[in-house]
Amino acid sequence: MKLVSKNFDVPDSHKLAVCEQNGGYTRIRKALEMEPQTIIDEVIAANLRGLGGAGFPAGRKWSFLPKDNPKPRYLVVNADEGEPGTCKDKYIMTNDPHLLLEGIMIASWAINSHTCFIYIRGEYVKQAKILEAAIAEAKAAGYLGDKMFGKDFPLEVVVHRGAGAYICGEETSLLNSLEGKRGWPRLKPPFPAVEGYLACPTIVNNVETISYVPWVIELGGEKFASLGSERNGGMRLYSVSGCVKKPGVYELPLGTNLKDIIFEHAGGLFEGRRLKAVIPGGSSSPVLTPDEIDLPMDFDSLAAAGSMLGSAGIIVLDDTINLVEALAVLARFYAHESCGQCTPCREGTGWMRKILDRIVAEGGRSVDPANLERIAKNIIGNSICPLGEAASLPVIGFAAKFPEEFAEYVARGETAKPSTTAVAAVI
Amino acid sequence: MPTLTIDNQEIKVPAGTRVIEAAKLLGIEIPHYCYHPALSIAGSCRMCLVEIEKFPKLAIACHTVATDGMIVHTNSDKAEHARTSMLEFLLANHPLDCPVCDQAGECKLQQYYMTVGRHNSALLDNKIKKTKARVLGPHVILDSERCILCSRCVRFTAEISKSHELGIFNRGDHSELLNYPGKALDNPYSGNVVDICPVGALTDRDFRFKVRVWYLDSKPSICHGCARGCNIRVDYLRRRFHHNDGKRIARFKPRHNPDVNGHWICDAGRYSYKQLENEDRLLTPQVDGTPGGWDSVLAGAAKAFAGHVSEFGVNSIALITSASLSNEEMFTAQELFGNGLKMEKIAWRIPPGPENKDDDLLIRADKNANSFAAEKIFTSTSRAKDVEEVLAKTEAGKIKAWIVLDADLGPAFGDERIAKAAESLRFSWYLGSYRNATSQACRFVLPSTVFTEKEGTVTNFAGRVQHFPAVVSPLGGALPLLEIFAKLAGRLELPTVETNPARVYQSLGQSFEHFAQPIYAAPTAKAAPTSKVS
Numbered sequence A: 001m002k003l004v005s006k007n008f009d010v011p012d013s014h015k016l017a018v019c020e021q022n023g024g025y026t027r028i029r030k031a032l033e034m035e036p037q038t039i040i041d042e043v044i045a046a047n048l049r050g051l052g053g054a055g056f057p058a059g060r061k062w063s064f065l066p067k068d069n070p071k072p073r074y075l076v077v078n079a080d081e082g083e084p085g086t087c088k089d090k091y092i093m094t095n096d097p098h099l100l101l102e103g104i105m106i107a108s109w110a111i112n113s114h115t116c117f118i119y120i121r122g123e124y125v126k127q128a129k130i131l132e133a134a135i136a137e138a139k140a141a142g143y144l145g146d147k148m149f150g151k152d153f154p155l156e157v158v159v160h161r162g163a164g165a166y167i168c169g170e171e172t173s174l175l176n177s178l179e180g181k182r183g184w185p186r187l188k189p190p191f192p193a194v195e196g197y198l199a200c201p202t203i204v205n206n207v208e209t210i211s212y213v214p215w216v217i218e219l220g221g222e223k224f225a226s227l228g229s230e231r232n233g234g235m236r237l238y239s240v241s242g243c244v245k246k247p248g249v250y251e252l253p254l255g256t257n258l259k260d261i262i263f264e265h266a267g268g269l270f271e272g273r274r275l276k277a278v279i280p281g282g283s284s285s286p287v288l289t290p291d292e293i294d295l296p297m298d299f300d301s302l303a304a305a306g307s308m309l310g311s312a313g314i315i316v317l318d319d320t321i322n323l324v325e326a327l328a329v330l331a332r333f334y335a336h337e338s339c340g341q342c343t344p345c346r347e348g349t350g351w352m353r354k355i356l357d358r359i360v361a362e363g364g365r366s367v368d369p370a371n372l373e374r375i376a377k378n379i380i381g382n383s384i385c386p387l388g389e390a391a392s393l394p395v396i397g398f399a400a401k402f403p404e405e406f407a408e409y410v411a412r413g414e415t416a417k418p419s420t421t422a423v424a425a426v427i
Numbered sequence B: 001m002p003t004l005t006i007d008n009q010e011i012k013v014p015a016g017t018r019v020i021e022a023a024k025l026l027g028i029e030i031p032h033y034c035y036h037p038a039l040s041i042a043g044s045c046r047m048c049l050v051e052i053e054k055f056p057k058l059a060i061a062c063h064t065v066a067t068d069g070m071i072v073h074t075n076s077d078k079a080e081h082a083r084t085s086m087l088e089f090l091l092a093n094h095p096l097d098c099p100v101c102d103q104a105g106e107c108k109l110q111q112y113y114m115t116v117g118r119h120n121s122a123l124l125d126n127k128i129k130k131t132k133a134r135v136l137g138p139h140v141i142l143d144s145e146r147c148i149l150c151s152r153c154v155r156f157t158a159e160i161s162k163s164h165e166l167g168i169f170n171r172g173d174h175s176e177l178l179n180y181p182g183k184a185l186d187n188p189y190s191g192n193v194v195d196i197c198p199v200g201a202l203t204d205r206d207f208r209f210k211v212r213v214w215y216l217d218s219k220p221s222i223c224h225g226c227a228r229g230c231n232i233r234v235d236y237l238r239r240r241f242h243h244n245d246g247k248r249i250a251r252f253k254p255r256h257n258p259d260v261n262g263h264w265i266c267d268a269g270r271y272s273y274k275q276l277e278n279e280d281r282l283l284t285p286q287v288d289g290t291p292g293g294w295d296s297v298l299a300g301a302a303k304a305f306a307g308h309v310s311e312f313g314v315n316s317i318a319l320i321t322s323a324s325l326s327n328e329e330m331f332t333a334q335e336l337f338g339n340g341l342k343m344e345k346i347a348w349r350i351p352p353g354p355e356n357k358d359d360d361l362l363i364r365a366d367k368n369a370n371s372f373a374a375e376k377i378f379t380s381t382s383r384a385k386d387v388e389e390v391l392a393k394t395e396a397g398k399i400k401a402w403i404v405l406d407a408d409l410g411p412a413f414g415d416e417r418i419a420k421a422a423e424s425l426r427f428s429w430y431l432g433s434y435r436n437a438t439s440q441a442c443r444f445v446l447p448s449t450v451f452t453e454k455e456g457t458v459t460n461f462a463g464r465v466q467h468f469p470a471v472v473s474p475l476g477g478a479l480p481l482l483e484i485f486a487k488l489a490g491r492l493e494l495p496t497v498e499t500n501p502a503r504v505y506q507s508l509g510q511s512f513e514h515f516a517q518p519i520y521a522a523p524t525a526k527a528a529p530t531s532k533v534s
């Protein structure tokens, strides 16, 4: 069964006519006959979770919009897709932009918003062009613009390209960037639903989340919910990368077993290789050992296993991969992408990068693993936005689960260099 | 009015109060860097993390609003650990160059390291190199490596001076506070960023490398730069004058007063301390440019006065006074010359030049410290309030003598005009602090002290009476104006003049309702504490 990816393989699926031949824009017509509140209730019943990473129930988020605020409301679609290991939103925007637009129309009608911004990752030049073309087509057809399908409900959709910062995927940073300010996350509260774009009530949702909305309307909330697992409604796109035979984006029910995703859908490992580790939900999610991957891929099960479903970007690492080097790559990424606003993340990510770079280059010191873990723990819970945590969890996970890989580096470093206590004394 | 508990003490606070302010009311200082009560909340340094019961994680006290029943622990193990960790992070890339840093001794990094840090360095890697010694503008210099990126200075230039010169550039641990390309930190309030910078990143080009702050003493004072009367702190040396180019006064700092200047002062006021001990100070009495002792010069001055009065009458003499004298000095001058000697021409009004304008923060067009009191005190008897009028009458030959009280007329009327007008005078006294065209045009020069060398009160444009103590002793042979008045009165055989400012103020209050409120501390009361810059 396929929902969001149903038309991915249809030639010219990004064109309005092709999309309409394949069921496009039928759900919005149905939705416009429904009361906005009824739509929100269906989305709640569907257990549609936010698929950008945090898994917050979409319907509940929509109900947080203040009822008595006279300011305009905005819908912002998060198409920044920066999480390493994740490429699902790109597939949607490339292959079925009208599905996203249909979702935007339904959501806008449901929350009574007349302006939607799609904040798209700067590197997605092609996708931005496809979206622009799709919007033009929809406008020409009278689906968007002053009237939506003849209804007195104006809706403008604006594509806004980011400039290449991972942090601008964080919703409040995104809003600052959209306003033309520096992409620094905001303090919360207030949350965007109360004070978002230009301090007006704003709903920020991921591309994939919004793209499932038409399917909630088509199937009905209850049916949609039943496709997934408990409290995790429907399906989602799993991006599988790394050491597997068939890397790619797979649409499967929420709760599909991780082992099955890797070994059945993604074709399993290359011949003669042994599984070493799996990062289950984008680079920020704590790593799993081969013993830990027999579990259903939904938000709650992964949280129970001490990891996160996150963006469902599954990164498979086999025995050809040096985990300390892999961790150093991640540390470099987060240190480079930390916005630098708050102390623990700014200083901590940079410090962890320095240590890991040094370990890789010249071997470690006996104090390094414990110090890495200590730095990571001092970041967690103390930063403004979750990037600090995202940078720390992998370090803690790798150090705790694969101590022997670090021990090798430490042994190498300690024999080659004077003892750390002597160095520390000099410093 | 929510009631919350902080470290086992209950307190009721107005709705909307942040936890950090609620704690302050209880006398608890929660360590902080980015928070400043006069700026928007950044919440970025994370130094103010506290534990709040029922919260899933630590919360920042500067942003969290106090709610009813909230239970806050500022010193729990978790809060303390977080604080030490934040400090460790802040120091990780800090150059630790305290021995050559001007902020040493008043640095929040040093202070919190000693109170809540005291960790050992775990650093084995190199620190990040950043911009050193970049001149940002006329008054401020930046050492980016010392910057902790609290953004206070950025917010100051965005929200208070509204001049937008500073920003934070780059990301992660390469983030750097800098001025925008091509834009100098050059606004009338630029020096304030040095005060609010919690570390030694922004230092004062003027104060730099002059003196270590632990050799400084402080006294509260009132800036005499304009009619605002900003509350200041005078930092001065009591010994080791060789540290400060031989000067005693090292700097002015703003002193918080929500009703007058908030947390700020303008640059003109801040650097006005420089003239207090400059080479233009008058340090010895003089007759016709020749220095003499107090006794002989006073005797000559009194003789000239008496001779003149008997020949031309007192109405041929004009008293020209600065509108920056203290309330006490103005009142004594009025008693002595106006009521006592019955002089009718007392002039103090000089309209501000076109370059002087009120702005919407502190600066007043009126560059006098005490015009308000001059209007109150001299108006009753004076018949020639405008200096222009006195000048014209001098030029017309109607006024034949001047007694000038610390007023430099050159800037408003031109040095040449003053010199020319003075040529026709039969006699002239100059009682003042600085050598200038007016003092040089006068025959008898009696050196008086500047405001940091005398006690008194001044009244700002809004009528607020503010006290300032003598910070340092008189320079050279200068004397406080009240004492010079007393000496002159003695020579002229007039009734004794009171020289104690507190007692003069009492008499002033009896004559003028506006000054009836007590200002001077009762003799036994302790001096008001000097508030530090927050």
Ligand SMILES: Cc1cc2nc3c(=O)[nH]c(=O)nc-3n(C[C@H](O)[C@H](O)[C@H](O)COP(=O)(O)O)c2cc1C
Pocket (backbone or CB within 6 Å): A049, A050, A051, A052, A053, A054, A055, A056, A058, A078, A079, A080, A081, A082, A083, A166, A167, A168, A169, A170, A171, A172, A204, A205, A206, A207, A209, A210, A385, A386, A387, A390
């Ligand atoms: C550092 C960081 C980066 C993020 N990047 C993205 C992103 O690229 N795309 C995205 O949809 N959400 C991203 N998020 C999550 C958003 O903040 C937000 O939760 C999400 O857009 C909400 O949409 P959803 O509820 O539909 O998931 C990021 C969060 C963080 C902390």
Ligand code: SF4
Pocket (backbone or CB within 6 Å): A167, A184, A185, A337, A338, A339, A340, A341, A342, A343, A345, A346, A383, A384, A385, A386, A387, A388, A389
């Ligand atoms: S946690 Fe990192 S990315 Fe987030 S605000 Fe702090 S410095 Fe910026």
Ligand code: SF4
Pocket (backbone or CB within 6 Å): B146, B147, B148, B149, B150, B151, B152, B153, B154, B177, B196, B197, B198, B199, B201, B202
């Ligand atoms: S220069 Fe000072 S005030 Fe400005 S951000 Fe750096 S530490 Fe803060």
Ligand code: FES
Pocket (backbone or CB within 6 Å): B031, B032, B033, B034, B035, B042, B043, B044, B045, B046, B047, B048, B049, B060, B061, B062, B063
């Ligand atoms: S003082 Fe609260 S975060 Fe800086």
